[in-house]
Amino acid sequence: MALVSLTNVTKTYPAAERGGAPVVAVDDVSLDIEPGDVYGIIGYSGAGKSTLVRLVNALEPATSGRITVDGRDLTEMPERELRGIRLGIGMIFQQFNLFGSKTVWDNIAYPLRVAGASRAEIAARVAELLEFVGLADKARNFPDQLSGGQKQRVGIARALATSPRLLLADEATSALDPETTQEVLALLKRVNREFGVTIIVITHEMDVIQSIATKVAVMDGGRVIEHGDVFEVFSSPRNPSSQRFVATVVKGIPSPAELAVLRERHQGRIVTISFRDGDVSQASVFLELAAAGLEFELVYGGINDIQGRAFGHLTLAIRGADAAIDAALSRIASRVDVTEVD
């Protein structure tokens, strides 16, 4: 059974001005998040990602549709029970949201106190979590004595205090530099693997998804326009809008401006060939072109790695008789994706 299940969920906000149109922040979204998933939700600013998280976290009610967490329907649940649901969901934020006047220890202890844990339980759990996030020596420090990465590790420890099954991370690494981002992502991976916590990661940073998510949903205008296995969605996005989004982060796809430069610099037909792990080898493509007597050079390219599986794009300038190029490309296109730039 899915841990989080959304069925035809819509969230509408009233118009900001009188007479204006209401804002449909989440539009008819259906999504299942299975136990153990690290589920990425991506999309440009305003796509509806944060709203979706607030609905799952029961901070706001959906306008229509059904949301279940752990099999329990949030839609009709009284406030008292919703509070219990919220306790079972950890949350980390871009700005960390730590209590500045409390020590690291007290920040992590806070949710346990709210949940009514005993002094001994709190002491044991906080010590365990400090050890887990590698901050045992910072217990008595205050948040403003910590680096951004350390603050987020405290945020993670606090979110895990009540042993939630689900962790929501809303732009949790967006305020961090690339190296610290990788450290925090590695910690989230451990949270998922060692504690079996299901994680929903909201981000506009595709490299975050690439490094930790197993599944991804792409949102645009409140709708989920594509979802599935990260490798599948990133290596062959089907929806034109997700293709544009993916192209901005995937290595090897020239932007329109770069293509214009390539066309100026190189003679011949410009063709991008996309490879996926397990597809045909690059060598066989080059051999095919050479066997057809065509001259070609590699003018742009890149290989991406998503959790050990590779895919990439190579752009070639090919010169020779048009008919020979057409014949070679059609043979190649029967085995890999070929896109000619016109």
Ligand SMILES: Nc1ncnc2c1ncn2[C@@H]1O[C@H](COP(=O)(O)OP(=O)(O)OP(=O)(O)O)[C@@H](O)[C@H]1O
């Ligand atoms: N409380 C609110 N009242 C009115 N409109 C809202 C409210 N919250 C969000 N919206 C609108 O809903 C849409 C989706 O916003 P949301 O914050 O969910 O997007 P997002 O994908 O998380 O964007 P970002 O990455 O910038 O946070 C936007 O048009 C936003 O202006």
